Amino acid sequence: MSVQVALCQLRPVLGDAAQNLAAHHAWLDRAIEHEAGLAIFPELSLHGYFLRDLTQEVAVPVDHQVVQDLVARSRDCSLVFGFVEESPDHRFYNSVVFAEDGEVKHVHRKVHLPDYGIFEEGRYFAAGNEIGVVQSKHGRFGLLICEDAWHLSTGWLQFVQGADALILPSASPARGVDTEESELSSQASWHTLVAAHALFFQSWVFHCNRVGFEDGAMFWGGSSVLDPFGDRVAHAGQDEELILAKMDTGPLRRARMATPLRRDAKPDLVRREIARLLRDPDALEAGKPDSDAS
Amino acid sequence: MSLPPPPRCQVELAERVLCAFLREETQKVGFQRAVLGLSGGIDSALVVELAARAIGPEQVLAVAMPYRTSHPDSLRLAEESAAHAGVALEVVDISDAADAHMAAVPGLAEDMSELGKLRKGNIMSRTRMITLFDRSARDHALVYGTSNKTELMLGYGTIYGDMASGINPIGDLYKSQVYALSRHLGVPQEIVDRAPSADLWEGQTDEDEIGHSYDTVDAYLHYSIDRRFNRSELIRLGFEPELIDRLQRRVRHNQYKRRPPIIAKLAARTVNLDYRYARDWGV
Numbered sequence: 339m340s341v342q343v344a345l346c347q348l349r350p351v352l353g354d355a356a357q358n359l360a361a362h363h364a365w366l367d368r369a370i371e372h373e374a375g376l377a378i379f380p381e382l383s384l385h386g387y388f389l390r391d392l393t394q395e396v397a398v399p400v401d402h403q404v405v406q407d408l409v410a411r412s413r414d415c416s417l418v419f420g421f422v423e424e425s426p427d428h429r430f431y432n433s434v435v436f437a438e439d440g441e442v443k444h445v446h447r448k449v450h451l452p453d454y455g456i457f458e459e460g461r462y463f464a465a466g467n468e469i470g471v472v473q474s475k476h477g478r479f480g481l482l483i484c485e486d487a488w489h490l491s492t493g494w495l496q497f498v499q500g501a502d503a504l505i506l507p508s509a510s511p512a513r514g515v516d517t518e519e520s521e522l523s524s525q526a527s528w529h530t531l532v533a534a535h536a537l538f539f540q541s542w543v544f545h546c547n548r549v550g551f552e553d554g555a556m557f558w559g560g561s562s563v564l565d566p567f568g569d570r571v572a573h574a575g576q577d578e579e580l581i582l583a584k585m586d587t588g589p590l591r592r593a594r595m596a597t598p599l600r601r602d603a604k605p606d607l608v609r610r611e612i613a614r615l616l617r618d619p620d621a622l623e624a625g626k627p628d629s630d631a632s
Numbered sequence: 633m634s635l636p637p638p639p640r641c642q643v644e645l646a647e648r649v650l651c652a653f654l655r656e657e658t659q660k661v662g663f664q665r666a667v668l669g670l671s672g673g674i675d676s677a678l679v680v681e682l683a684a685r686a687i688g689p690e691q692v693l694a695v696a697m698p699y700r701t702s703h704p705d706s707l708r709l710a711e712e713s714a715a716h717a718g719v720a721l722e723v724v725d726i727s728d729a730a731d732a733h734m735a736a737v738p739g740l741a742e743d744m745s746e747l748g749k750l751r752k753g754n755i756m757s758r759t760r761m762i763t764l765f766d767r768s769a770r771d772h773a774l775v776y777g778t779s780n781k782t783e784l785m786l787g788y789g790t791i792y793g794d795m796a797s798g799i800n801p802i803g804d805l806y807k808s809q810v811y812a813l814s815r816h817l818g819v820p821q822e823i824v825d826r827a828p829s830a831d832l833w834e835g836q837t838d839e840d841e842i843g844h845s846y847d848t849v850d851a852y853l854h855y856s857i858d859r860r861f862n863r864s865e866l867i868r869l870g871f872e873p874e875l876i877d878r879l880q881r882r883v884r885h886n887q888y889k890r891r892p893p894i895i896a897k898l899a900a901r902t903v904n905l906d907y908r909y910a911r912d913w914g915v
Contacts, residue, residue, distance in 0.1 A: 352910060352912050352913055352915070353913055388910045388912075389910075390908040390909050390910060390913075391907065391908050391909050392909060392910075392913060512649060515641055515642045515645045515646045515649065515809075516639040516640050516641060516642075516809070516854070516858070517640060517642050517645075518640060518642065519642065520642070520644070520645070521645070522645060522649075550656065551652070551653060551656045551657055551660075551912075552910055552912050553910045553911050553912050554653065554657065554799070556649055556652060556653060576648070576652070
């Protein structure tokens with residue numbers, strides 16, 4: 339099985355869904371011209387990132403016409419895009435849709451909302467609480483949005499659910515020129531992260547970051563595709579750019595033969611150990627209420 | 633004990649990010665042109681180089697605004713810097729305008745006390761601001777700021793004066809990083825070598841006024857602000873407790889200069905408190 343994947347590294351306009359929707363259509367036209375079977379857009383590609391109070395104003399439910407308009411395009415090409423989702427009970431999620439054959443196949447709601455430094459997602463968004471995978475005609479995909487991927491547990495959960503590829507839409511702002519390296523420190527961290535995901539989860543990785551500025555913060559682009567050995571097979575620069583890579587099963591098979599990490603994973607051991615830790619209130623440090631801060 | 637060095641600056645990266653920043657944030661708000669004050673010092677010399685690269689030298693107007701006590705080198709170096717960047721220069725002598733403000737306050741012109749000098753310096757700085765924002769309206773040009781991060785952190789600038797701008801490309805670069813990037817962009821050597829000064833009165837230099845060298849201050853600010861070292865870690869790095877206390881006080885005391893005015897909260901949604909939108913939303 340083989341599919342041409344397009345990463346659409348665009349520059350969303352803050353809070354302007356109509357303009358962004360038109361851009362998505364134009365990028366999809368280009369992707370399809372290049373015979374893409376799957377097109378991936380960055381985090382919040384329909385709405386922009388530093389929305390603050392606009393979050394609630396731009397939010398739409400999945401069945402909204404703006405979303406469905408793009409979903410309809412998935413008859414030509416499967417696609418992943420991001421938007422602010424409003425749930426029936428009026429929570430607001432940072433979500434991505436996987437659409438295929440004119441239908442919503444899966445919605446991933448961002449689980450890990452960064453709320454530190456330049457980020458304030460916890461103020462505006464509700465957190466998703468599921469790390470699933472989607473079975474597509476092109477393979478089995480795990481969707482993780484930006485900060486989700488910084489928690490290795492998420493990728494591991496998709497790894498044990500049999501993901502062939504991890505799709506990581508992001509909106510990563512540029513930070514760190516106080517370095518001697520040739521790239522920003524935020525960019526260097528991401529390169530390590532995506533390579534580690536590909537290598538340790540033996541999956542293709544499609545990282546689609548956005549570009550452009552919002553209130554002085556630059557999103558650095560640098561979208562990339564990594565094969566299941568952790569080698570980068572395609573990458574974008576810092577401007578709007580469409581990059582293509584062919585995903586096929588050959589490298590997946592070879593990587594998993596060379597190092598059978600997936601075969602040897604022990605989810606049952608992890609299940610037992612997590613259950614044990616959750617039973618013992620003193621055993622678990624992460625996520626525990628901070629009762630005795632020193 | 634030797635202090636850690638001031639923060640590094642990856643100059644190629646910084647140039648790329650800052651030029652993209654100026655281009656996008658200028659054009660996004662409907663401007664093609666920019667205007668900035670050129671003092672003959674390194675900060676504005678750096679910004680004019682960035683501006684010329686970002687939006688094209690023909691779109692940039694530099695304005696030199698000498699006061700009658702300004703050092704003659706300042707105007708000459710401003711001219712040199714504008715020529716180097718290839719941008720047009722308008723010279724506006726602010727002496728009459730600033731003197732009129734000073735003359736309107738009995739006793740101010742003759743007041744040579746520290747406070748008197750400060751007040752007169754502020755008037756000069758705000759007269760320059762008025763000049764720049766007038767050119768901004770005249771030419772439909774965005775005012776580029778030239779305050780660096782060291783000045784912003786120390787509050788070493790005049791609020792609504794030299795600190796006023798539309799967008800500021802160098803507000804996240806410490807002075808030592810301004811030097812590194814200026815050398816990279818070929819800012820004329822004489823400007824790089826000159827002792828930094830607000831040039832508000834004769835013999836004034838930044839480092840005299842601040843009481844420490846920029847390298848020391850920048851190292852302190854970088855470790856304390858960006859790298860979040862705590863007091864005992866800073867002392868272990870070699871910073872004297874007195875220096876830490878003095879600079880920390882100064883940074884805190886000047887927080888008001890870095891924020892818009894405080895608004896008394898009455899309603900459900902108050903500007904900037906819980907009515908929160910990116911400035912880019914207004915585009």
